[in-house]
Amino acid sequence: MTYTTAYSQTKPPQTNILLWLARLFVGLLFIFSGLIKANDPMGFGYKLQEYFHVLNLGFLHDYATWIAIFLCAVEIILGGLLILGIAGRKVAWGLLLLIIFFTFLTFYSAFFEVVKSCGCFGDAIPLTPWQSFLKDLVLLVLIVYIFVKRAEIRPWIKSAFTLNLLATFIIIASFGIGIYTYYFLPFIDFLPYKEGNNLPELMKVPEGAQPDVYEHIYELKNKTTNETKTVTDKEYMGQKLWEDENWEVVGEPKSKLVKKGFELKIPDLIITDMDGTDRTQEIIENPYYNFIVVSTDLKKMSPLDLAALDRINSTIRDLSADYNLRAILATASSADEVNYLNDQMDLVLETFYVDAVPLKSMVRSNPGLVLMLxxxxxxxxxxxxxxxxxxxxxxxxDKVQ
Incomplete structure (x- = not known):
C-alpha cells in the first residue's frame, strides 16, 4: 500500500493531447504570421497606416514601421514561448488579448469594407478581411481553450538554463529579423518588382485574356403605384422594362463584380517628366543599365538616408563618365522639394514623378535603388x-560593356 502511494505521487501528470495540439498549431501559425510580416516590415507598416486612417489614429503614421516590427516580434515570441511551454500563464494572456484585438479589427474591416486586404500574412498570402476574420475566429476558439487550460502548460525541456537560452534567442531573433529587413530589404520579395521580373511584360494584357465581368443593378419605381424594385441589367433589357413608361430608373445603376477577370501584376506604374509627359515605356524598356533611385517622400529621409543618397549620387556620377547608363530619381515629392535637394547635392539623376503607391511596391526603402536592363x-x-x-x-x- 505504501509503495503504491509513493508511486502515484511521483508519477508524472498525464499529457493533455488536445492542449498540446492546440499549442503546436497556434504557436506555429503565430510564428509563421510574424515571420512573413517581419520579412517586410515596411509593407506591414503601410497596411497599419490604412488601419490608423480608418480608426482616426493618424498621429501614429510616422511610427507605423516600428510598430509593425514590434507586433511581428510579439507574434513570433508568443508563438515560440507557447510551443516551448515557457511562462504559460503570461503567454496565454498575451495570446488572448492579441487575438481579441485582431478579431475585432478584421471584423470591423470586413463589415464596413474599409480595408481590402488584412495584411495578416503580408503580400505572400493575401487574404480578404472576411477570410482573415474566419481565420481569427478559429484561432480565438483554440486560444480560449489554451487560456482555460493555461495552468497545465508545462515546458517540454527540463533544463532551466536551456529554456532561458532559447527564450533569449527567440526574443533577440524576433526583433532582429524585422530590424534587419527594414534596413537591408526583405529576404524574399513577393512584389511584382522583384529581381528577375520583366516590368513591360507584367504591364501587358495577354491576348485572349478575359476582363472583369460586372452586373449592373437598377432601382425602378412605378409612377402609378409608387412600387419600387431592383433588377439586373439583363432583366431590365430582357423584360424590355425600358419600353414600359410606368417604370422609371431611380438614381444611378450600381455595379457588382460577378466574375474576376485577368488582373495585371503592375496596373498603376506611370512615370512622367516635369512637364507631365508620360515617359514610362522609354524608361522601363531602356536597353542599357538603368539606375532608378526611388524616394516616396524626400521630406521623410533622415540624415543617414540623405548621406546614403549622396553616396549613391556620387557613385553614379563617377560611373557615368565611363559607362553608357541612365540614372533617374523617381519620386512622389513636389518639384520644390526636388529642387531643394538638387541644390544641396547637385544631383546627377534625372527627375521623374511617380505615384506613391507603385513607388512603395518598387523597393522597400526611402531611398532605395533598382537596377534594370x-x-x-x-x-x-x-x-x-x-x-x-x-x-x-x-x-x-563590365559584363555588358
Missing amino acids: NGTVVKKWSAYNFPSKHELINTYL
Whole structure:
C-alpha cells in the first residue's frame, strides 16, 4: 500500500493531447504570421497606416514601421514561448488579448469594407478581411481553450538554463529579423518588382485574356403605384422594362463584380517628366543599365538616408563618365522639394514623378535603388547596402560593356 502511494505521487501528470495540439498549431501559425510580416516590415507598416486612417489614429503614421516590427516580434515570441511551454500563464494572456484585438479589427474591416486586404500574412498570402476574420475566429476558439487550460502548460525541456537560452534567442531573433529587413530589404520579395521580373511584360494584357465581368443593378419605381424594385441589367433589357413608361430608373445603376477577370501584376506604374509627359515605356524598356533611385517622400529621409543618397549620387556620377547608363530619381515629392535637394547635392539623376503607391511596391526603402536592363529588374538595394563603384563595375557593368 505504501509503495503504491509513493508511486502515484511521483508519477508524472498525464499529457493533455488536445492542449498540446492546440499549442503546436497556434504557436506555429503565430510564428509563421510574424515571420512573413517581419520579412517586410515596411509593407506591414503601410497596411497599419490604412488601419490608423480608418480608426482616426493618424498621429501614429510616422511610427507605423516600428510598430509593425514590434507586433511581428510579439507574434513570433508568443508563438515560440507557447510551443516551448515557457511562462504559460503570461503567454496565454498575451495570446488572448492579441487575438481579441485582431478579431475585432478584421471584423470591423470586413463589415464596413474599409480595408481590402488584412495584411495578416503580408503580400505572400493575401487574404480578404472576411477570410482573415474566419481565420481569427478559429484561432480565438483554440486560444480560449489554451487560456482555460493555461495552468497545465508545462515546458517540454527540463533544463532551466536551456529554456532561458532559447527564450533569449527567440526574443533577440524576433526583433532582429524585422530590424534587419527594414534596413537591408526583405529576404524574399513577393512584389511584382522583384529581381528577375520583366516590368513591360507584367504591364501587358495577354491576348485572349478575359476582363472583369460586372452586373449592373437598377432601382425602378412605378409612377402609378409608387412600387419600387431592383433588377439586373439583363432583366431590365430582357423584360424590355425600358419600353414600359410606368417604370422609371431611380438614381444611378450600381455595379457588382460577378466574375474576376485577368488582373495585371503592375496596373498603376506611370512615370512622367516635369512637364507631365508620360515617359514610362522609354524608361522601363531602356536597353542599357538603368539606375532608378526611388524616394516616396524626400521630406521623410533622415540624415543617414540623405548621406546614403549622396553616396549613391556620387557613385553614379563617377560611373557615368565611363559607362553608357541612365540614372533617374523617381519620386512622389513636389518639384520644390526636388529642387531643394538638387541644390544641396547637385544631383546627377534625372527627375521623374511617380505615384506613391507603385513607388512603395518598387523597393522597400526611402531611398532605395533598382537596377534594370532591357526592362528586367537585375538588382535592388536599400539606402544602406548600395555597393561600391568597384563592385558595380565587376559584377554588372563590365559584363555588358
